Each structure stands twice: as C-alpha cells, then as structure tokens.
Amino acid sequence: MSRRGTNIRKRADGRWEGRYYIVDTAGSKKCKSVYGHSYKEVTERLLSAKAASLNQTIAPKQSAITVKEVAEKWLKSIASSRKCSTIQKYSTIYNKYIKPNWGESVIDQLNHNEILKLLPETAGESVTKSILCIFNSILAYGAATYGTVEIHLSYRAKRKYNQYNRPAKANRVSSYRA
Numbered sequence: 001m002s003r004r005g006t007n008i009r010k011r012a013d014g015r016w017e018g019r020y021y022i023v024d025t026a027g028s029k030k031c032k033s034v035y036g037h038s039y040k041e042v043t044e045r046l047l048s049a050k051a052a053s054l055n056q057t058i059a060p061k062q063s064a065i066t067v068k069e070v071a072e073k074w075l076k077s078i079a080s081s082r083k084c085s086t087i088q089k090y091s092t093i094y095n096k097y098i099k100p101n102w103g104e105s106v107i108d109q110l111n112h113n114e115i116l117k118l119l120p121e122t123a124g125e126s127v128t129k130s131i132l133c134i135f136n137s138i139l140a141y142g143a144a145t146y147g148t149v150e151i152h153l154s155y156r157a158k159r160k161y162n163q164y165n166r167p168a169k170a171n172r173v174s175s176y177r178a
Contacts, residue, residue: 008042018046022053067110068103070142077141090134097123097131098138107139107148115153 008018018034034049036042071094079087101118132153143150
C-alpha cells in the first residue's frame with residue numbers, strides 16, 4: 001500500500017524527522033531527511049528542501065542505445081544460466097516479434113502505448129504474454145546496465161488498450177447470426 005500525506009515522524013530521541021526523495025544526476029532516487037524540534041518546524045524545512053531540490057534537479061541523461069543492442073547483449077548474458085530450450089524460445093520471440101517492430105528504436109524514446117499499439121493482433125494470448133515478458137526483461141536489463149528508462153508492460157494494459165481502441169465484438173457476432 002502506498003504512503004499518503006507528508007512523510008514526517010517523531011523519532012525516539014524526541015526530534016521530528018521529515019523525509020523526501022531527490023533524483024541525482026545518474027537518475028536514481030536518494031532519500032534525504034530534515035530534522036526539527038516541532039512538527040511545524042519540520043514541515044517548513046521539508047517544503048523548502050523539496051523546493052530547493054526541484055530547482056537543482058538535472059534531467060537524467062538520455063542514452064542513444066537501441067532495443068536491438070540491449071536485446072542481443074541480454075540474450076548473451078542469460079545464455080549460461082538458462083536451459084537451451086528457453087534461450088531458443090526467447091531468441092525466436094525476439095527475432096519474430098520484437099526485432100522487426102522495435103529493433104531500431106531508441107529505448108529512451110519508447111513509450112508504453114507505442115509498444116502496445118505495435119503488438120501483433122494475430123498472436124494468441126500466450127504468445128502476447130511471452131512477448132511482453134521478454135520485452136520487460138530486455139528493458140530491465142537496459143535500465144540496470146545502461147541506465148535507460150524502464151517501462152513495465154502488462155497484459156492487462158494490452159487488453160484494456162484493445163478494449164478502447166479496437167472495434168466492438170458486437171459487429172462480429174451479428175454476422176454469424178444471419
């Protein structure tokens with residue numbers, strides 16, 4: 001469950017502590033704290049510290065690495081720790097579905113909806129889930145190794161996207177009744 005409201009607590013030593021997060025130049029989150037003798041004092045310090053951190057925040061550097069480069073290095077890195085049949089399945093799905101659609105795309109320029117839009121409509125549920133799983137693994141490897149953005153793709157989002165962006169099923173069902 002996510003935390004709501006301000007992140008202020010009373011410490012065992014009697015002081016109040018307020019915590020906030022900043023994004024450093026590498027793009028990772030760091031937790032910082034401010035202390036005070038009263039709750040009000042900490043809220044004031046917390047607001048000024050957050051405002052100061054927003055002014056100093058530098059946008060993380062975008063890399064120009066493509067999906068193809070990351071995917072091929074990811075396949076090599078997992079080759080020794082997975083079964084041969086698993087590597088073969090990953091390679092097949094990558095070569096058949098991911099590489100043609102997104103291989104030359106820069107990872108930092110991809111977005112969630114763009115990826116869901118280009119998923120094949122003719123692929124079954126199992127294949128679509130495998131594509132998303134492998135794509136998630138590639139993106140996570142890119143984020144850990146190269147500092148690229150990490151996008152988490154889910155099959156539920158794909159179904160919801162299809163529900164609002166594709167023709168209704170009623171039109172297809174009525175043709176069978178005639």
